[in-house]
Amino acid sequence: MTGYMSGVLAILGINIIFAYSIYITAATGQLNLGGAGFQAIGAYASAILSNEMGFPIGLTLIFASIFGGLISFLIAFPILRTKGVYMVLATFAIAEIVAGVILNSDYLGGPTGIVVNDYIETELILIVAVTVVLFGFYLMSTRIGLAMRAVHDDDAVANLMGVNTRAIQIGAFTLGGAIAGLSGGLYALYFGFVEAQYFNANISIFVLLFVLIGGTQTAWGPLIGASFFTLIPEALRIGDDWRFFIFGIIIVGMMIVRPEGIVTRDALDRVWFKILGKTNV
Amino acid sequence: MFFEQLLQQVINGLMLGSIYISVAVAFTLTIGILNFLNFTIPALYMLAGMVGWSLSHYGLPFGISGPLNWAVALLIGIVCAILGSLLVERFTYRYFKMKHGDATEHAIPLVSSLGFLLIFEYLILIAHGSDTRGFSTPFSNTDLRLFGFIISIPQFLSLIFSILIVAGLSVLLNRTKLGRALRAIAENPEVATLMGIEVNKIVPIVFVMTGFLCGVSASIFAINYHEVSPYMGDHVGTKAIAAMVIGGLGSVWGAIAGGLIVGLSETLSIYFFGASSAQITVWGLLLILLVFKPTGLFGHNAIGKGKF
Numbered sequence: 073m074t075g076y077m078s079g080v081l082a083i084l085g086i087n088i089i090f091a092y093s094i095y096i097t098a099a100t101g102q103l104n105l106g107g108a109g110f111q112a113i114g115a116y117a118s119a120i121l122s123n124e125m126g127f128p129i130g131l132t133l134i135f136a137s138i139f140g141g142l143i144s145f146l147i148a149f150p151i152l153r154t155k156g157v158y159m160v161l162a163t164f165a166i167a168e169i170v171a172g173v174i175l176n177s178d179y180l181g182g183p184t185g186i187v188v189n190d191y192i193e194t195e196l197i198l199i200v201a202v203t204v205v206l207f208g209f210y211l212m213s214t215r216i217g218l219a220m221r222a223v224h225d226d227d228a229v230a231n232l233m234g235v236n237t238r239a240i241q242i243g244a245f246t247l248g249g250a251i252a253g254l255s256g257g258l259y260a261l262y263f264g265f266v267e268a269q270y271f272n273a274n275i276s277i278f279v280l281l282f283v284l285i286g287g288t289q290t291a292w293g294p295l296i297g298a299s300f301f302t303l304i305p306e307a308l309r310i311g312d313d314w315r316f317f318i319f320g321i322i323i324v325g326m327m328i329v330r331p332e333g334i335v336t337r338d339a340l341d342r343v344w345f346k347i348l349g350k351t352n353v
Numbered sequence: 354m355f356f357e358q359l360l361q362q363v364i365n366g367l368m369l370g371s372i373y374i375s376v377a378v379a380f381t382l383t384i385g386i387l388n389f390l391n392f393t394i395p396a397l398y399m400l401a402g403m404v405g406w407s408l409s410h411y412g413l414p415f416g417i418s419g420p421l422n423w424a425v426a427l428l429i430g431i432v433c434a435i436l437g438s439l440l441v442e443r444f445t446y447r448y449f450k451m452k453h454g455d456a457t458e459h460a461i462p463l464v465s466s467l468g469f470l471l472i473f474e475y476l477i478l479i480a481h482g483s484d485t486r487g488f489s490t491p492f493s494n495t496d497l498r499l500f501g502f503i504i505s506i507p508q509f510l511s512l513i514f515s516i517l518i519v520a521g522l523s524v525l526l527n528r529t530k531l532g533r534a535l536r537a538i539a540e541n542p543e544v545a546t547l548m549g550i551e552v553n554k555i556v557p558i559v560f561v562m563t564g565f566l567c568g569v570s571a572s573i574f575a576i577n578y579h580e581v582s583p584y585m586g587d588h589v590g591t592k593a594i595a596a597m598v599i600g601g602l603g604s605v606w607g608a609i610a611g612g613l614i615v616g617l618s619e620t621l622s623i624y625f626f627g628a629s630s631a632q633i634t635v636w637g638l639l640l641i642l643l644v645f646k647p648t649g650l651f652g653h654n655a656i657g658k659g660k661f
Contacts, residue, residue, distance in 0.1 A: 103460065150644040157390050161598050162643050165636040168591070172632035183629070273591065277467060284464050313478045320471030324444060327465040 078194040082262050084302045085194070085201035086255050091282040091294035092208045093251035098280075098288045099212070100244040101224040102152075103160045107252055107279045109167030112271035114140040114253025115260040116180055122190045122261070129190055133200075133257045140253020141246050148245040152238070167276050174268040185267030192261045200258060204251060205295055212291040220244060224288070285326055287333020296334050361502055362624045363617065368505065370616025371512035372577070375570035376593035377600065377608040378519055379563045385603025385653070386539040386559050392466040393441045394567055395590025396473035397434045401568035402581035403477050405430030406486050423490050427575065431568030438564030441469050442557050477583045485582035488575040511573040516609065518569065522562070523605050535559065539603070592619070595639050601652025610650060614638070 090111060097104045104110075118136040121127045127135065147166060154162050174180045211217050222230035223240050231237045260266045278301070286297020304322070305315045330336070376398060383391040409426035445465040498504075526532040534555050537545040546552050574589070575581050596615045600607025615635055622634035642649065 150640070154643050154647045157384065157602060158598065158643060158647060158649075160390070161594060162640060164591075165595070165640045165643075168632050168636040169640065172629065172636070175629045176627075176633065273587075281464060281467060284460055313475045316471050317475035317479060320468045320475065323468030323471065324465050327445075327461050327468065331461045 080302070080306055082194045082197050084299060085197035086259050086262070087279070087282065087298040087302050088201045088295060089204045089258065090252060090255040090279050091286070091298040092204050093248045093255060094279050095208065095248075095283045095286075095288065095291075095294040096211070096220075096251065097244050097248040098283050099217075099224055100220045100241050101227065102241060102245065103280065104163045104245075104248060105160045105276050105280055106163035106165070106167035106170075108271040108273065108275040109163075109170035110140050110144060110249045110252035111256035111259065111275070112167075112170050112174060112266075112268065113143055113249075114256025115266045115271070116174060116186070116256075117253065118257035119186045119188045119260045119266050120180075122188060123186065129192055129196075129261060132190070132261070133254060136257030136260075137250040137254040140256065141250030144249020144252075145242065145246040147249075148242045151245070152241055164273070164276065167271070167273065171268050171271060181267075183268065185265055185269075188260050188264045188266065190261055191264050192258070194262075197258050197262060200254070204254070205291075208294070209291045216240070216243075281323060285323065285333055287330075287335040289332065289337045290335055290340055292335040292340070293333050300334065357502075359624075362620050364502055364504060366617035366620035367613055368508040368512060368616070369620055370596075370613040371508065371515045372570060372574055372589060372612075373593045373596045373615055374515040374609050374612035375518065375566045375573075376589055377596035377612045378522065378605055379566040379570075380593055380597045381600070381603055381605060381608045382522075382559060382566075383563055384597070385605075386535050387446065387556065388539075389446060389462050390466075391441070391563065392463065393438070393469045393473065394563065394593070395586030396470045397437050397441075397564055397567040397586075398571045398589060399477065399581075399583060399586030400437050400473055400571075401427075401430040401434035402488075402571035402575050402585055403430075403481060403486075403583060404433045405572065405575060406488050406581045407481065409488070410486070423488070427568075427572040431565060431572060434568035434571070435561050435564035437473060438560040438567070439557060441466060442560040445469065446556065446560070447553065474583060474586070481583065483583055485580050488579050488581050490576050490579065505577065507573075507577050511577060514573070515570075515612075518566070519605055519609055526605065531555070531558065592635065595635050598649055599639055599642055601649030603653050604649070604651040607649060607651035 090107065093110065094104050094107050114136040117139040118132045121135055122129070122132045151159060151162050151166070175183055180186065212220070219230065219235045219240050222233065222235055223237050227237050256271075279298075282297040282301055283294050284297075286295065286300070287293035301319070305319065308315060308318060326334070376394060379394050380391065383389050383394075405423075405427040407426075408429055409423045445462045524532075526535060534545070534550045535558075537548060537550055538552055538555060542552055570589070571581075571585070574585065592615050593612070596611035597608055598611070599614055600609070600611030618634050618638055619631045622631045626634075
């Protein structure tokens with residue numbers, strides 16, 4: 073594996089994990105436009121844990137996700153009081169506040185960032201990514217996954233049918249925060265450097281686009297979306313500006329062709345029907 | 354002495370807020386009438402400023418004539434923002450409305466407008482690079498000293514101008530036939546169609562207003578701060594979104610209040626706690642407000658609550 077390839081694979085793995093964190097909240101019908109904030113929490117937590125407390129890598133990553141999950145759990149209560157666009161913008165506000173706190177804190181390195189001493193190989197990122205993807209598929213196949221789908225489609229009816237809507241939403245938000253923290257921890261350990269400016273609004277927007285363009289209906293969505301948008305720009309090896317320009321055109325075009333995302337439940341059913349001769353449901 | 358400095362900061366904050374007002378009104382109009390969070394607005398704002406700069410620096414394309422007067426250049430910039438806004442209307446809003454009925458039930462137009470944001474921003478970056486460009490106007494040193502306070506005349510005029518535009522908009526929405534049609538569409542597009550309102554002809558007007566407001570705001574910014582850059586829309590755009598949420602989605606006067614509150618809290622927080630604290634103050638204020646009043650200060654109960 074060349075250095076370039078392993079670099080691309082590492083970024084792909086981190087993006088896929090990050091996409092699943094946003095997907096799990098989106099699957100309950102809540103758009104999280106503050107992904108970068110939760111990723112930053114995980115990245116800084118693992119930088120501090122590994123540098124100052126001397127935690128081994130595995131423990132660092134576990135605590136980075138626990139920390140991300142804990143903070144999202146606490147944030148979930150006020151955030152879930154808001155709905156729709158207000159909620160999207162409240163999550164956006166949280167990411168801005170996290171970046172602001174980091175920039176103003178001397179302990180967290182302020183604008184200069186922190187150098188992380190430990191480092192990990194691409195293989196570990198890929199193993200974690202595969203685990204997260206499998207977990208995503210498993211979660212969506214359980215009763216909880218079904219409840220999440222119900223809340224996504226209509227929370228009032230789901231509530232009437234005895235689904236604890238609030239618990240599902242808070243749980244999804246917490247789990248999303250934990251996985252985002254994990255992706256941040258991997259980012260910090262792989263690149264060996266964290267700075268607040270990296271975790272900006274563009275990152276939050278892009279990861280949300282991965283998920284929405286991949287499709288929020290099935291667990292395939294974030295995997296396909298993140299791979300598509302990480303690998304396509306690498307394949308189109310042209311100037312950075314042109315790359316994002318084409319990215320924009322693809323997004324607009326994609327919404328025209330497949331507005332519910334690349335992978336939808338209907339499309340999957342059709343594929344299964346062709347392979348098995350019967351529907352999968 | 355302390356109070357004088359504080360009052361000067363309050364004046365500066367109100368002036369800064371005047372820039373946010375027009376953009377916040379553009380956001381709040383599209384969300385209030387069409388239930389569409391239009392993320393292209395920062396790009397339209399930047400487009401007007403950069404086109405204005407480019408024309409006053411290089412002149413018209415194909416060398417038709419020399420560099421234009423700054424005012425003419427900015428006017429053409431505003432027209433470009435309006436045209437860009439109509440392009441967005443055609444390919445995001447109208448298209449999805451035709452295909453999916455009440456398209457805004459889904460996040461589709463939102464995602465599509467993010468696509469347009471990238472297209473406009475990187476088009477300008479490809480054309481002009483990422484440098485901040487100086488924008489020269491005849492108004493360089495026009496500060497007015499009033500009772501020992503410094504008030505910049507263009508900024509003061511722009512504050513008056515923003516409030517006048519918004520007041521005009523408010524009259525338009527509440528007193529004219531067009532305004533009634535717009536409010537009917539905001540209430541329920543299908544019923545509005547049944548009542549004989551030509552929705553397809555009225556909706557582009559909202560986008561023309563959006564482009565106009567962005568263009569005017571960008572021109573005011575260029576005249577006041579003598580600079581434009583491809584990233585000028587990002588900063589103003591996020592602050593305008595904060596202003597809109599604080600004021601409440603869909604409320605035009607709320608956008609004014611929100612714009613002034615954001616401007617004030619930004620300058621005061623920079624004055625008391627240093628430059629990088631503004632982010633925490635503005636967004637923290639927004640978050641605390643949302644916890645206690647989930648619809649913003651003057652927000653309508655039904656607007657912006659729809660699920661994605």
